[in-house]
Amino acid sequence: MLAKINQTKPLVHCITNYVVANFTANGLLAIGASPVMADEAEDAAAMVAIANALLLNIGTVNARTHDAMLVAGRKANECEVPVVLDPVGVGATPYRKSVVMQLLEQVSIDVLRCNEGELASIHGVTWESRGVDSGNGEMDTIAAAKEVARKYECIVVVTGATDIVTDGQEIMQVQGGNIHATHITGTGCLLSAICAAVLACSEKPLQNLASALKEYKIASEQSGTELGMFPAHFINTLQRIAEGRL
Secondary structure (H helix, E strand, O other): HHHHHHHOOEEEEEEOOOOHHHHHHHHHHHOEEEEEEOOHHHHHHHHHHOOOOEEEEEOOOOOHHHHHHHHHHHHHHHHHOOOOEEOOOOOOOOOHHHHHHHHHHHOOOEEEEEOHHHHHHHOOOOOOOOOEEEEEEOHHHHHHHHHHHHHHHEEEEEEEOOEEEEEOEEEEEOOOOOHHHHHHHOOOHHHHHHHHHHOOOOOOOOHHHHHHHHHHHHHOOOOOOOOHHHHHHHHHHHHHHHHOOO
């Protein structure tokens, strides 16, 4: 799937958090996509209109970027541009929860890419949140993912030791990965951006997303264990996969 993105070269509009903007942009460039980070409301609609996909990531959301996300999301729906929502730390604070619920209610989301704790919050399950980390709790994750997918008429991607992809009916699971990827800021956020790139050139979203998740896990597995070097190795490996050199 990364090779197809490399051939198609979609423009991915990312309204994302400032912690990961550079890593996300470099990761998209590595697989052949074109990133743009336009988070001003007066600019967002025009940018979405020429984009091939939109990512909404609430990692460092504030009133200004919240407004921009709503404007961009509505314009994306109008222009039939696919939308990915990454509800970073949605269960950590009431403000984050209200932002995510407003986005889900006012924007038609194509893919919700989250971790288990974020899924629990959206599904209304009690969960011990740890900031933007997954946290701890008990939940039938597959059943919850299917219910959320049906409720919001979207594909739900839940990432973890085993990734889950569902449209509310069909379930796909992806094994593998590298625990060290969870110790690097931005790997989940970049994955959400890559999911947007997948949608931009996808004929079978469910299957194509699962394929991209598998390639992402392979890239992490081959990126070593040294945290300082991991981001560079990871970006290089994504590039090799996208270019058919791995």
